[in-house]
Amino acid sequence: MAYWLVKSEPDEWSWTQQKKEGRKGSEWTGVRNFQARGNMRKMQRGDLAFFYHTGDEKAVIGIVKVVKEAHPDSTDPSGEWDCVDVAAVADLPRPVALSEIKAKLKDMALARNPRLSVQPVTEAEWRKVCTMGGLAKPPAA
DNA sequence: GCCAACGTTGGC
DNA sequence: GCCAACGTTGGC
Secondary structure: OOOEEEEEOOOOOOHHHHHOOOOEEEOOOOOOOHHHHHHHOOHHHOOEEEEEEEEOOOEEEEEEEEEEEEEEOOHHHHHHHOOEEEEEEEEEEEEEEHHHHHHHHOOOOEEEEEEEEEEOOHHHHHHHHHOOOOOOOOOOO
């Protein structure tokens, strides 16, 4: 059981769209970065991830669950890139802004390298961000 | 719109 | 295998 953070431009794939996909979830496509691909390949079914919006919002807004482990990304003709399937599990009652994370969790990958689109999150970071987001109890896997 | 940071590419 | 040049991302 591990924790992650996935990042998306809301114009391309938003939290609202993700929630519409329901429990079955959908492919997390479009990752074209080796580090991010490596992280996705380490994901196990049941792992949880923060859903982060870049751009104007710059905040963690929800939580998704890995429902299918890494498999070839159907949007990639070369077959070199993988994706996982994720499903929305919870909203954060209060979105946690990047500025708050920088202020309180400056060692988090997101604060250090906001460009990496799929990042690992430690358990301590996970709990802290859940608390900051107004979740008394982090969702179970 | 700008710029810094990072990743990737290609020449040597 | 190194490194310079370039492109892209994303915060400000």
